[in-house]
Amino acid sequence: MAESSDHHELDSAHPGRLQRLLRVERGEWPAVLLGALYFLFLLAAYYVIRPVRDQFSGQVGSQMLPAFYAVTFAATLLLTPVFGALVARYKRRHFVPVVYFFFLIGMLALIPLYGMRDAIGPRTLGAVLFVWVSVFTLFVVAVFWSFMADLFDAGQAKRLFPVIALGGPAGAIIGPILTRGLVPIVHVTGLLAVSAGLLAAAICCVLLLLRWSREHPVRSDERRDERVIGGSIMAGAALTFFSPLLLRMAVLMLLGDGVGTVIYALLADYSHEHFVNEVQRTDFAAGVDLYTNVAQAAMQVVLTRELMARLGAVWAVVLDSAIKAIMLISLIALGGGWIAAVAIVTRASMYGVFKPAADSLYTLVDAESRYKAKNFIDTVVWRFGDVVITSSLTALRGIGFGVAGFAALSTLAALGSGYVGWRIGRQPEVRSEARVAR
Numbered sequence: 001m002a003e004s005s006d007h008h009e010l011d012s013a014h015p016g017r018l019q020r021l022l023r024v025e026r027g028e029w030p031a032v033l034l035g036a037l038y039f040l041f042l043l044a045a046y047y048v049i050r051p052v053r054d055q056f057s058g059q060v061g062s063q064m065l066p067a068f069y070a071v072t073f074a075a076t077l078l079l080t081p082v083f084g085a086l087v088a089r090y091k092r093r094h095f096v097p098v099v100y101f102f103f104l105i106g107m108l109a110l111i112p113l114y115g116m117r118d119a120i121g122p123r124t125l126g127a128v129l130f131v132w133v134s135v136f137t138l139f140v141v142a143v144f145w146s147f148m149a150d151l152f153d154a155g156q157a158k159r160l161f162p163v164i165a166l167g168g169p170a171g172a173i174i175g176p177i178l179t180r181g182l183v184p185i186v187h188v189t190g191l192l193a194v195s196a197g198l199l200a201a202a203i204c205c206v207l208l209l210l211r212w213s214r215e216h217p218v219r220s221d222e223r224r225d226e227r228v229i230g231g232s233i234m235a236g237a238a239l240t241f242f243s244p245l246l247l248r249m250a251v252l253m254l255l256g257d258g259v260g261t262v263i264y265a266l267l268a269d270y271s272h273e274h275f276v277n278e279v280q281r282t283d284f285a286a287g288v289d290l291y292t293n294v295a296q297a298a299m300q301v302v303l304t305r306e307l308m309a310r311l312g313a314v315w316a317v318v319l320d321s322a323i324k325a326i327m328l329i330s331l332i333a334l335g336g337g338w339i340a341a342v343a344i345v346t347r348a349s350m351y352g353v354f355k356p357a358a359d360s361l362y363t364l365v366d367a368e369s370r371y372k373a374k375n376f377i378d379t380v381v382w383r384f385g386d387v388v389i390t391s392s393l394t395a396l397r398g399i400g401f402g403v404a405g406f407a408a409l410s411t412l413a414a415l416g417s418g419y420v421g422w423r424i425g426r427q428p429e430v431r432s433e434a435r436v437a438r
Contacts (some may be wrong), residue, residue, distance in 0.1 A: 295344055
């Protein structure tokens with residue numbers, strides 16, 4: 001009996017330490033692990049094919065980005081009402097899997113299309129793939145975080161989102177490794193099939209999380225998965241413009257996008273100038289992704305988890321803006337050859353610091369806002385910003401702007417993002433939640 005008791009104490013001691021370290025309670029572990037795996041599969045599916053998209057950008061240079069983003073924005077506008085209709089008319093356990101099945105079927109449909117690339121032409125096919133991958137990541141990741149915000153209450157989100165988010169960097173590291181290893185063997189069509197398989201695994205995680213949710217309803221809003229959210233198809237836009245908190249979240253997204261899109265355009269020009277074929281450009285893009293995602297994982301472990309738990313999400317948003325501003329100033333000082341390093345650090349901060357913090361703020365709004373307004377901000381607002389920013393880059397180049405000038409403007413956007421983030425922290429619902437947390 002004594003030996004059995006000792007074994008029980010030893011077995012329970014380790015989970016206790018792990019629970020204190022990660023702030024995950026015993027009954028939450030299944031959902032946390034499934035959520036992390038879900039995010040891993042999603043990001044791996046995306047990063048398997050992202051370098052293929054980026055090598056097309058490098059092939060033609062940034063002058064084609066306004067056209068690529070314009071078509072992407074149009075596709076986003078067409079799909080947003082469809083998403084809104086699903087949210088308005090169907091229960092969560094129905095419409096979330098439907099969104100993922102749509103993208104799974106689309107991924108498989110690209111395989112024979114890519115087989116006809118000689119007849120279609122590289123620019124047209126590049127535009128199709130660019131638009132598909134861009135829309136894929138916007139809707140799929142937006143649904144993920146809305147889904148997470150609906151599974152957990154605000155207190156759980158602060159504790160669990162940084163842990164769940166660790167699945168993202170793992171998938172984002174696995175994805176480019178798979179791409180670099182498999183593309184010489186299976187080529188692009190094989191990568192599309194691999195991405196589809198990873199997305200199918202994510203769908204399995206969704207179904208298991210829905211079952212967990214039914215067994216562990218959120219105390220403040222029970223059986224969310226059984227509720228039809230309702231509302232109009234385009235309610236996300238109205239909710240955003242008439243809510244001070246959501247409107248500031250939209251501005252925050254635009255400012256962050258202003259930094260990211262400028263850096264992406266400069267990186268495309270660097271790839272265009274320095275690499276002569278698609279294999280080199282794909283390898284370069286996959287390498288940038290790999291180093292970015294390793295840095296992102298380090299930021300989430302070292303910075304984001306503790307900062308959000310101790311000081312709140314707003315300070316993580318402010319930290320992200322400071323990191324971006326410092327890197328952009330270094331780009332001004334060191335020149336365009338520094339662009340890959342700037343892209344790695346700023347992207348890592350965007351997805352390792354900014355996104356977990358910003359997405360956790362959506363737990364403070366109602367279910368319709370979590371799905372519709374957040375999706376509107378993360379898709380329509382984001383892609384509108386891409387079109388405006390890349391078109392502005394073309395115009396500014398015409399009057400003599402270079403790398404230093406673009407970096408200076410982006411620095412102002414980064415600092416503006418920090419200010420808007422601080423203002424969000426002054427919103428009544430955010431301040432109220434901070435007092436409750438203390």
